[in-house]
Amino acid sequence: MSNWENNVRKVVPYTPGEQPNVPGMIKLNTNENPYPPSPKVIQAIRDFDTDKLRLYPDPTAGVLVNALAERYQVKPEQVFVGVGSDDVLAMCFLTFFNSGKPILFPDITYSFYDVWADVFRIPYEDQPLDANLCIRKEDYYKENGGVIFPNPNAPTGVLMELSDIEDIIKHNPDVICIVDEAYIDFGGVSALPLIDKYDNLLVVQTFSKSRSMAGSRIGYVFGNERLIKYLNDVKYSFNSYTMDQLTLVTGAASLADEDYFKETLDRIITTRERVKKELSELGFTMPDSKSNFLFISHPRVPAKELFLALREKNIYVRYFDKPRIDNMLRVTIGTDEEMDQFIAFLKEYLC
Numbered sequence: 622m623s624n625w626e627n628n629v630r631k632v633v634p635y636t637p638g639e640q641p642n643v644p645g646m647i648k649l650n651t652n653e654n655p656y657p658p659s660p661k662v663i664q665a666i667r668d669f670d671t672d673k674l675r676l677y678p679d680p681t682a683g684v685l686v687n688a689l690a691e692r693y694q695v696k697p698e699q700v701f702v703g704v705g706s707d708d709v710l711a712m713c714f715l716t717f718f719n720s721g722k723p724i725l726f727p728d729i730t731y732s733f734y735d736v737w738a739d740v741f742r743i744p745y746e747d748q749p750l751d752a753n754l755c756i757r758k759e760d761y762y763k764e765n766g767g768v769i770f771p772n773p774n775a776p777t778g779v780l781m782e783l784s785d786i787e788d789i790i791k792h793n794p795d796v797i798c799i800v801d802e803a804y805i806d807f808g809g810v811s812a813l814p815l816i817d818k819y820d821n822l823l824v825v826q827t828f829s830k831s832r833s834m835a836g837s838r839i840g841y842v843f844g845n846e847r848l849i850k851y852l853n854d855v856k857y858s859f860n861s862y863t864m865d866q867l868t869l870v871t872g873a874a875s876l877a878d879e880d881y882f883k884e885t886l887d888r889i890i891t892t893r894e895r896v897k898k899e900l901s902e903l904g905f906t907m908p909d910s911k912s913n914f915l916f917i918s919h920p921r922v923p924a925k926e927l928f929l930a931l932r933e934k935n936i937y938v939r940y941f942d943k944p945r946i947d948n949m950l951r952v953t954i955g956t957d958e959e960m961d962q963f964i965a966f967l968k969e970y971l972c
């Protein structure tokens with residue numbers, strides 16, 4: 622018998638949300654945007670010169686990096702892009718969390734963080750959210766190997782004040798602090814302006830939620846030029862051509878349509894606020910979400926029961942079978958019509 626299995630890098634993988642393909646389903650389980658990408662993106666796809674596919678894409682992803690730099694008023698040298706923010710975050714873990722000391726993140730948070738820590742053999746200590754599901758900034762003041770948290774946090778939707786984030790960064794001058802802003806456009810204030818003030822700060826964002834482009838897989842991170850250089854060194858030691866030809870131009874096209882971006886965000890935020898009220902009237906409780914999802918719980922009906930009952934009707938939401946959150950459901954904000962159907966089902970089920 623050979624012993625090769627002793628040498629395998631074994632990990633418990635991240636479980637992505639289901640991607641069912643059921644006609645007429647209402648899909649509120651993976652925080653996608655219910656609206657299509659900007660018409661400019663669709664036009665860019667139509668205009669795409671397919672002869673370009675013969676050639677490798679620009680390894681620096683220049684078109685996209687420059688468009689991001691212009692939109693967010695930073696230097697191109699302060700931008701790094703990747704295949705979704707998952708790719709960008711994984712690169713950040715690999716590049717910056719090497720001290721051997723435990724990195725810190727909340728106990729209830731994006732469930733990929735502990736998976737990357739495990740796969741890269743990075744020790745970590747999770748820090749409990751308080752009873753209101755808020756991050757306690759003081760938990761991040763101790764010695765550590767790096768800090769990461771989403772703002773707003775996921776799956777709670779709770780937003781942290783920028784001044785509290787700045788306090789965490791200030792207390793950690795010798796390690797890298799990553800603010801994962803996957804949901805920041807739905808009502809938060811970005812930490813981006815702080816990258817010029819703190820050389821240990823990285824701010825990660827994505828096209829998957831607010832730009833309706835989860836299928837294109839575009840993520841990016843802002844940080845000072847030295848941090849971005851280190852990220853590029855690791856990327857070029859791994860896979861130089863991460864962004865494909867079509868994605869580069871469609872990403873840039875999306876950034877050129879600020880009006881559409883704002884319009885769809887406003888629609889989602891308006892729907893979210895209405896749905897918050899309607900769910901509260903039905904007895905649901907939830908932390909105040911500033912994201913494109915709500916994290917809800919009902920005093921009478923267990924979350925798992927509701928999850929399965931919704932699923933029977935082809936309404937998909939996300940249930941996490943984990944301590945502290947196993948009686949909550951994460952519900953993505955869909956179109957008004959989708960949310961009406963969701964609420965109508967709940968009204969009937971709960972009466």
Ligand code: PMP
Pocket residue numbers: 704705706707708731771775801803826827828829835838839840
């Ligand atoms: N961060 C958080 C907090 C998320 O919820 C997600 C979405 N699953 C991501 C990062 C990754 O998003 P993407 O890779 O689509 O950019």
